Amino acid sequence: MRSHLCGELRPDHVGERVTVCGWAARRREHGEHLAFVDLRDHTGLVQCVVDGAHDLRGEYVLRITGTVRPRPEGTTNPALATGEVEIGECEVEVLAEAEPPPFPLDDRADDVDETVRLRHRYVDLRRAAMQRNLRTRAAVNSALRRAMDDQGFVEVETPLLIASTPEGARDFVVPSRHRPGTFYALPQSPQLFKQLCMVGGVDRYYQIARCLRDEDLRADRQFEFSQLDAEMSFAGQEDVLACIEAAVGAAVVAVTGEQLGEVPRMTWREAMDRYGSDKPDVRFGMELVDLSEAFAATGFNAFAGATVKGIRHAGASEATSRNRLDDLTDRAKRWGAKGLVWMRVEAADDGGVTLASPIAKFLSAEELAEVARRMEAEPGDVLYLVADEWARTAHVLGLLRLELGRPPVTEGGLRFLWVVDFPLFESVDEATGRPVPAHHPFTMPHAEDVALLDGGAEDLLSVRSQAYDLVLNGWELGSGSVRIHRPDVQQRIFDLLGIGEEEAQAKFGFLLDAFRYGAPPHAGFAFGVDRLVALLLGEENIREVIAFPKTQSGTDPLTSAPTAIDATQLEELGLRLLPPRT
RNA sequence: GGUCCCGUGGUGCAGUUUGGAGUGCACGCCGGCCUGUCAAGCCGGAGGUCGCGGGUUCAAAUCCCGUCGGGACCGCCA
Numbered sequence: 322m323r324s325h326l327c328g329e330l331r332p333d334h335v336g337e338r339v340t341v342c343g344w345a346a347r348r349r350e351h352g353e354h355l356a357f358v359d360l361r362d363h364t365g366l367v368q369c370v371v372d373g374a375h376d377l378r379g380e381y382v383l384r385i386t387g388t389v390r391p392r393p394e395g396t397t398n399p400a401l402a403t404g405e406v407e408i409g410e411c412e413v414e415v416l417a418e419a420e421p422p423p424f425p426l427d428d429r430a431d432d433v434d435e436t437v438r439l440r441h442r443y444v445d446l447r448r449a450a451m452q453r454n455l456r457t458r459a460a461v462n463s464a465l466r467r468a469m470d471d472q473g474f475v476e477v478e479t480p481l482l483i484a485s486t487p488e489g490a491r492d493f494v495v496p497s498r499h500r501p502g503t504f505y506a507l508p509q510s511p512q513l514f515k516q517l518c519m520v521g522g523v524d525r526y527y528q529i530a531r532c533l534r535d536e537d538l539r540a541d542r543q544f545e546f547s548q549l550d551a552e553m554s555f556a557g558q559e560d561v562l563a564c565i566e567a568a569v570g571a572a573v574v575a576v577t578g579e580q581l582g583e584v585p586r587m588t589w590r591e592a593m594d595r596y597g598s599d600k601p602d603v604r605f606g607m608e609l610v611d612l613s614e615a616f617a618a619t620g621f622n623a624f625a626g627a628t629v630k631g632i633r634h635a636g637a638s639e640a641t642s643r644n645r646l647d648d649l650t651d652r653a654k655r656w657g658a659k660g661l662v663w664m665r666v667e668a669a670d671d672g673g674v675t676l677a678s679p680i681a682k683f684l685s686a687e688e689l690a691e692v693a694r695r696m697e698a699e700p701g702d703v704l705y706l707v708a709d710e711w712a713r714t715a716h717v718l719g720l721l722r723l724e725l726g727r728p729p730v731t732e733g734g735l736r737f738l739w740v741v742d743f744p745l746f747e748s749v750d751e752a753t754g755r756p757v758p759a760h761h762p763f764t765m766p767h768a769e770d771v772a773l774l775d776g777g778a779e780d781l782l783s784v785r786s787q788a789y790d791l792v793l794n795g796w797e798l799g800s801g802s803v804r805i806h807r808p809d810v811q812q813r814i815f816d817l818l819g820i821g822e823e824e825a826q827a828k829f830g831f832l833l834d835a836f837r838y839g840a841p842p843h844a845g846f847a848f849g850v851d852r853l854v855a856l857l858l859g860e861e862n863i864r865e866v867i868a869f870p871k872t873q874s875g876t877d878p879l880t881s882a883p884t885a886i887d888a889t890q891l892e893e894l895g896l897r898l899l900p901p902r903t
Numbered sequence: 904g905g906u907c908c909c910g911u912g913g914u915g916c917a918g919u920u921u922g923g924a925g926u927g928c929a930c931g932c933c934g935g936c937c938u939g940u941c942a943a944g945c946c947g948g949a950g951g952u953c954g955c956g957g958g959u960u961c962a963a964a965u966c967c968c969g970u971c972g973g974g975a976c977c978g979c980c981a
Contacts, residue, residue: 346943355938368941379931386937396939404941421932424914429930432915436973489981509980536980655906655977720977747981761981829948862974 322384328365330403332731334389339408341367344415344447345381346426358413360385361625363452368398380419380426380444387411410637424758430646435864441879442869454866458854462496462529465549465850468571474527474551479514481507481531486828488761490534493544496797501895507862512761513832515552515806519843520835527551529850538873540862541796541852545871548799553844558803561844565791565801569853573735576857584791586739593712595717597630599740602795606735607726609718612706619621621683622847623660624643627708630718633696634703634725638665649705649721658707658717666693668700676704727795731859733850738792742767745786749778755819756781760788761866762814763832765803774817793856799848806840810835 323342332338346361356371360383387408398404423441424433424446438445445451466476475573485492485506492506508514510532530550538544549568553560562584569762570581609630616624634641641676644664653661664678676689676698684692696704705721707714745766746756756778758764766774767785774784775894780809787803805811811833815825825833851863864870871877891897 349940349942349943350937352937355940357943359939359941366941370939372938393939396941398941401941423914425930425942433911434935434973435916492981534980537978539980540975542980555981610920652906652977657977681978724976740904758981764981841978872972876972878973 326364327360327362327367328402330367330389330406330408332391332405335391335406336480337389338386338408339389339584340382340384340386341369342384344419344480345377345379345383348377348379355567358383358385358411360408361447363456365402367403368401369411369413370407370409371411372411375413377415378419379417380422382417382419385411385860386414389421410625415769425770432524435863436872436878439870439872442879446868449870450782451865452532454858455868457576457858458577458850458866459541461850461854461857464571464575465568466531468568469527469549469551469564472525472567474525474564476507476528477515477518477523477526478528479511479530483508483514488828490536493533496894497892509534510548511550513829515550515845516763516832516840517835518841519552519554520838520840522554523552524554525552526845530847535802536876538871540864542854542876543863543867543870544850548847549850550845551801552843554841556844558741558844559843560790560805561801561846562789565799565846565848569737569798569848571792572853573857576854577735581737582654584737584739586741588742589740589744589785590742592740593715593719596715597639597715597722599656599743600790600792600795600797601719601738602723602727603736603738604728604794606725607634609715609722610696612692612695615688618710619684619688621680621688623662623680624708628711629706629712630714631692631696631704631706632718632722632725633698634705635699635704636701637725638701645893646703649724652724653707653721655715655778656717656720657713658709660707661717661721662706662708664692664704664863665708666699666700666702666704667699674698674700695800723795730856730861733794735856736794740792743788743790744782744787745770745784746781749781753819754778756817758804760786760800760820761818763802764788764817765805765809765810766814775888787844789846791846793853796852796856798848798852800850801841801844801846803844806836807837808844811836 324340343360343362347359349357359366482505495505497503547661612629650661664676669675747759765787770784773780791798792798852864
């Protein structure tokens with residue numbers, strides 16, 4: 322049907338008779354004698370010169386046969402890759418007529434209401450930016466598969482219809498027709514199946530797996546997403562990190578052409594202390610400064626006995642109004658802080674600085690001087706302090722740091738980071754005394770910390786696990802761990818978590834059974850492909866790298882999903898609907 | 904579950920603070936003119952439930968309440 326693609330024509334093609342197909346991106350009419358039509362396909366635009374009468378409208382689907390010729394002196398267009406040539410003596414065949422598109426298909430569409438774009442996604446996808454995103458995503462998938470294949474990983478497909486487990490995210494659920502009243506769940510991840518693959522001698526498993534979680538949507542979260550999921554036998558943390566780095570590095574090369582280099586590491590504890598986050602955005606500083614010692618003997622009740630930390634917003638005093646400070650204080654409270662202390666740094670007569678703050682009068686001169694010293698305060702800065710228990714102080718200041726200092730997604734480069742030594746337990750339930758797992762209950766404790774499992778709440782919370790996250794520019798790309806493969810250790814963890822034998826059998830019985838038949842030591846990882854592609858492309862929203870995404874409320878403006886189903890379908894499934902909640 | 908922002912011809916906006924006739928801009932669309940344009944140009948035209956409902960008022964795009972839709976975030980996402 323065609324001999325060339327629109328975007329590939331160059332002066333080399335001059336004199337050739339070519340046939341191209343595409344959409345009429347723009348037309349410039351000069352009466353019935355002459356018109357210029359920019360024909361667009363996925364490779365770009367080429368100018369076609371149409372002589373004589375015609376009726377060509379925007380987005381008509383055309384097949385144009387003509388002769389490639391150089392553009393006349395002075396009419397070349399350096400903005401187009403094909404701008405030195407044009408197609409002349411055109412024969413035009415209208416393959417399909419088209420209504421005017423609902424929004425412009427050039428860069429101006431970046432400002433169009435996203436609902437309108439999604440409702441007409443098939444038109445939106447024609448745009449150069451969306452074509453670039455789809456094709457970059459395909460290149461990343463391809464690079465990931467090649468890298469995993471090259472490292473001896475085997476791609477195994479795991480089921481989509483699986484048994485529901487109450488842990489973790491809310492399941493999407495599918496009713497069974499054969500057994501009315503029972504349900505499949507769609508996988509939140511292939512976690513248990515990939516471990517079964519290890520027992521099954523697969524040795525190195527991977528899959529670009531669709532995962533589904535019925536949780537609230539965000540800029541970096543959709544119901545459905547894709548993970549590069551991997552698991553390795555006879556391997557530990559270092560093996561996994563090396564293999565994942567190779568895969569991610571291949572994706573980075575495929576998109577940017579640049580080598581990844583060594584990915585730095587940071588312990589979870591250090592990440593929380595310095596950045597107030599387990600997924601620190603290390604593209605910028607504004608690190609948390611610990612001030613607890615400065616207030617060890619303070620008379621200011623709000624600071625006494627608390628973890629006090631601060632961040633310094635350099636040079637921001639003039640641009641930060643009192644209104645803004647009040648607003649930030651409100652936010653800090655919504656984030657869980659008791660309050661937010663701010664201090665404006667001003668030049669003092671003696672050449673030092675003074676800290677102007679509503680609470681300055683409650684602090685001693687020594688304390689104020691120590692704050693200024695530790696935070697390296699300069700005149701014109703604003704300091705923000707939070708005092709609370711360690712985790713809350715870090716969390717609130719971590720959010721405040723992002724609010725005040727986070728650069729746009731397109732700036733600061735690609736700053737990958739391994740966060741290692743996550744705690745095994747996130748918290749200890751005050752009512753039951755049971756620890757709450759931070760990852761999943763098959764995560765191997767750090768060898769050096771096993772003795773602490775016998776201790777009290779404080780000991781339990783200090784147990785490190787062999788779990789690790791990969792972070793890129795403040796987004797959690799993925800996480801993994803070394804798994805427990807020994808039944809006795811697993812039993813120990815279940816006991817601690819209060820998971821009885823019956824419950825364990827009901828929830829993961831098949832995995833525990835499998836382990837009785839000889840489980841190799843194994844470890845794995847999974848990271849989100851949508852997030853990786855978005856960040857590689859400088860998109861701040863993963864919907865831009867998904868062909869048909871859903872809105873924040875989980876609907877699809879194109880298909881109107883989710884929709885009601887008819888009574889016969891419900892009947893067949895043995896389901897009856899409750900009246901709508903009021 | 905919560906906080907905040909947005910909703911005005913097909914698209915993007917101004918108008919909302921301080922109520923006074925659907926007033927305006929750009930693009931697109933339709934018609935006309937135009938033989939070297941390139942986000943072509945010139946002339947003319949059509950196109951509106953100011954998201955929806957209620958309230959206040961002589962009068963509401965504008966103020967108030969509710970609601971729907973979209974977005975960002977907190978919680979949630981082992």
